Amino acid sequence: MEFRLLGPVRAISDGKQIDLGVRKQRFVLAMMLLDANKLVPAERLVELTWPDEAPRSARGVIHTHISRLRSVLNAADAERHGVALISNGPGYMLKCDPKSIDVNKFMDLCTASRNCQDDDGRIRVLDEALALWDGPALASVAAEEVRTRLTRHLDEARLLAMEERIDAHLRLGRHAEVIHDLTELEAEHPYRQQVVAQLMLALHRSDRGPDALSAYQKLYRRLDSELGVEPAPALRELQTRILRDDPALNLNPREKLKAGPRQLPPDVDHYTGRRQHIEQICQLLTPRDGGVLPVVAITGKPGLGKTALAVRAGRRVAAEFPDGQLFIDLQGNGLRPRDPSEVLARFLRDLGVDGADVPATLEERVGLFRDRTAGRRILVVLDNAATEQQVRSLIPGNAECAVLITSRRRLTGLDMRKLVDLDVLNQVDALALLADLVGDDRLAAADPSVRRIVELCGGLPLALRIVGTKLRSRSHLTAAALAARLEDERTRLDELVGGDREIRASFLLSYDSLDAEHQRAFRLLALMPDNGLPPWATAAVLDVDFRTSERLVEDLVDVNLVEAAPGRYRFHDLIRLYAQEKLAADDERHVARTRMVNAYLHLGKRADALLEFGGLYQFDCPPFTVDAPGVLDEIDRAPAAWLDQEHPAILEAIEHAAANGHHDLTYHLSATVAAFLELRAQWADLKRVAELSLAAARGSGSPYWKAYALFAVGLAARETRDFRKAEEYFRAGLEILPHANDPLLEVVTLLSVGVAQRLQGRWNDAARYFDGCLSVLEALDKPRWRAYTLRESGVLDRYRGEWDRAEERLRAAVDTFERLGDRRWIGATLRELGIVRRAVGDLEGSLEVLIRSRDALRGAGDLRREGAALRCLAETHRAIGALDEARACAERGLDVLELTLDSHGLACTQVVLAEVLMDADELEAARKHLDKGLAALSVSGDPRWHGKALITRGRYLMASGDAAGARTAWDEARRMLSEIGAVEAEHVGEPLGR
Secondary structure, three states, X not given: OEEEOOOEOEEEEOXXXXXXXXXXXXXXXHHHHXXXXXXXXXXXXXXXXXXXXXXXXXHHHHHHHXXXXXXXXXXXXXXXXXXXXXXXXXXXEEEOOHHHEHHHHHHHHHHHHOOOOOHHHHHHHHHHHHXXXXXXXXXXXOOHHHHXXXXXXXXXXXXXXXXXXXXXXXXXXXXXXXXXXXXXXXXXXXXXXXHHHHHHHHHHHOOOHHHHHHHHHHHHHHHHHHOOOOXXXXXXXXXXXXXXXXXXXXXXXXXXXXXXXXXXXOOOOOOOOOHHHHHHHHHHHOOOOOOOOOEEEEEOOOOOOHXXXXXXXXXXXXXXOOOOEEEEXXXXXXXXXXXXXXXXXXXXHHOOOOHHHOOOOHHHHHHHHHHHHOOOXXXXXEEOOOOHHHHHOOOOOOOOXXXXXXXXXXXXXXXXXXXXXXXXXXXXXHHHHHHHHHXXXXXXXXXXXXXXXXXXXXXXXXXHHHHHHHHHHOOOOXXXXXXXXXXXXXXXXXXXXXXXXXXXXXXXXXXXXXXXXXXXXXXXXXXXXXXXXXXXXXXXXXXXXXXXXXXXXXXXXXXXXXXXXXXXXXXXXXXXXXXXXXHOOOOOXXXXXXXXXXXXXXXXXXXXXXXXXOOOOOOOOOOOOOOOOOHHHHHHHOHHHHHXXXXXXXXXXXXXXXXXXXHHHHHHHHHHHHHHHHHOXXXXXXXXXXXHHHHHHHXXXXXXXXXXXXXXXXXXXXXXXXXXXXXXXXXXXXXXXXXXXXXXXXXXXXXXXXXXXXXXXXXXXXHHHHHHHHHHHOOOOOHHHHHHHHHHHHHHHHHHOOHHHHHHHHXXXXXXXXXXXXXXXXXXXXXXXXXXXXXXXXXXXXXXXXXXXXXXXXXXXXXXXXXXXXXXXXXXXXXXXXXXXXXXXXXXXXXXXXXXXXXXXXXXXXXXXXHHHHHOOOHHHHHHXXXXXXXXXXXXXXXXXXXXXXXXXXXXXXXXXXXXXXXXXXXXXXXXXXXXXXXXXXXXOOOOOO
């Protein structure tokens, strides 16, 4: 685990950035890191976090930030990395390896540089130290006054390191190379006389005496007018020596180095991020082993800033190549890439060969180029390469040289040390770039509009620079207004134009370089859904065999127009918009979409039939004609896992079919994901596809599909506890069922209605629906559905306190599920049976059954029901008197349920944990959990658990000395539970135990 303070505050674990939360939370971490392995008083954290006036809750807020940081770090495996954030008396301590903090690395490297025996070594170490900086220390987490107070010593150490590095360059005679850096430093630190002295010396040695004297005069006037002082004596003496043209200021002639070409372009202004890439490239270009010429290529999609990265890395290592740096744009994205023979002719002239002496043939030019670079340290930067063949002739033969290439192609046929595959900027760096371009005074990183702009630009530096320049140059344009413009996909690319910069033009260069076959593939792939397409689906879209499709799409990956992930292809959002523009004029788009949707329909139906609630709806679908190896086996092995990946594509297809009036396709596609959406408790999606199916069924007049859709939308309403809507849809569905002629759909609907009635406390109605369900099942060979019905009936018996009948039905259901090998429903039914055993006093039996239930549900990956099993285990442990175990189970249940959408289960578990805490005399902690649980249950529509929560509320009030309040709560609980016939009505006034 690494920590970075020299720039934005960040933490990295195993190469991945950790989300450290809000600004103040990141600031608290920074304070702990600056004093790592020391006790930091809480008062100091409060003082620095609120320098003006701290709120009353400041200590509590700091404690919350520490707690959240501890959770975040622990989730990133802090213990394995030797990192621990601990509370210790009046403060806190962050324990970690000091070398894991970039501040300590920087200071150690600065110390090491002063022990180097030669200036080249000193420069290498200082470059490594300065590369750790990525902007001002503690950037964007503290007010400037506080930041300066805390990091003044770091800023001074950085400036000193820069000066020492420049001194080393000057001693080596590289005065021309440091003038640019010194000019920038002088602008940033206008009163720093040492910087001005270095600039004057560098200019004088570069035969720019007047400029050197002008730099002195500028400083003199500034000091005189603003501070009323003169330059230091040493600087005044340097001016006098320059006026005299003192020869002692010049290097000994033997120390002067022969000047070579210096062709690297200037650094891009406002460069942000890419620090790891820069460090990696610099290390690759300057290996310590020697022997092999280092060739490094940077590749990536258009607009990522490949050239800017190459220039920045090239300038960083330029001192390692004192004999020159060659740079050329090979125009690989244009219609006429540069001829390597012409490039060599230019390189030879740059290296001192007279034009008349440049050989005529490519082979001779290659030979002379390698001769002229032999024995010299030269960096060759080949920007925007087209092909491997174009660059091979431009590579020196001398291992002391280095070659840095950028290309939109991956150049996989080229021997190289490393291919650096550039990706979009992460959100932190993208926000920092935008803020740097526009100015912190106009943009707040926490502003949702700013974050949305970054998302809509897809992290592309070119797009961010365009919008940043727009915001900077148009003071009337707000971030919110620009974000609103970018939201419209139809005009987003039109907005990403600024002067001679245009995202669309960047994409056009890549598109025009493709042949007709690949252009067709690029256009048709614009049909892909947001989550991309697997290889078999691309073959369906393109209407070619699997191998041909794979070749075409991989070629597009090689030129960085398509992204490849394991088992999937995707577009960058902006490239996808460009592909959609091209597709709009392609007459093949409709038939291509039909091919893709038909393939999903066939495979989705196959997967649905293998799910536990699947296979209910029968319809004919087109055959699957793609010769994709393994996809059918993949579905047969793990249908739910396949749908985890592919259901977003099916949902998009449903939306498109509904919007275009394709009724049959709408409800057929919906049927392929309904059981899956129920399995994953994705009720909002189930409600949406069911409503679309219902509209389609009404449009087509199909009673079968209308009944199916009413059942599905009713189920979604029931599970989100909208019982009024559920009853409305279920009632309408029951009226249509006789016309649907599907007894299994009747069973499923009756069972769902019965569960809804039970949850609302209408237990007599629920029993009638369950009995009707069992009656229909007598004529069907559907043991699974009979077991489902027996389980739900057993739960109802348990609610009523009819323990013997409940156990009989639940055991019969368990037996069936065990024969079927259905681990999920074995676990779910054992949970109910465990509650029954506890109710009849068999606590050890209850414990055994509930442990089996928890383990089965955990093995099935059913988090929602596992959380419920843990809640029941907590109740049984509590009944036994094992409060520590009860508390652990309840808290673990909360953790598990937090990962689900089951707010009702979460509320029930809060109430149970409150009972456990009251047993342990922790009333305040109990109150907090009880308040949360009761608030949720009071609006849940579940009178049974609402009543149980009121029992617990009464117990808390009685323990707190409010006997009248306790009696009021218990009276309400008794009324509520008695109305529905709940067995808990008999225990009002006792501790909650069932």
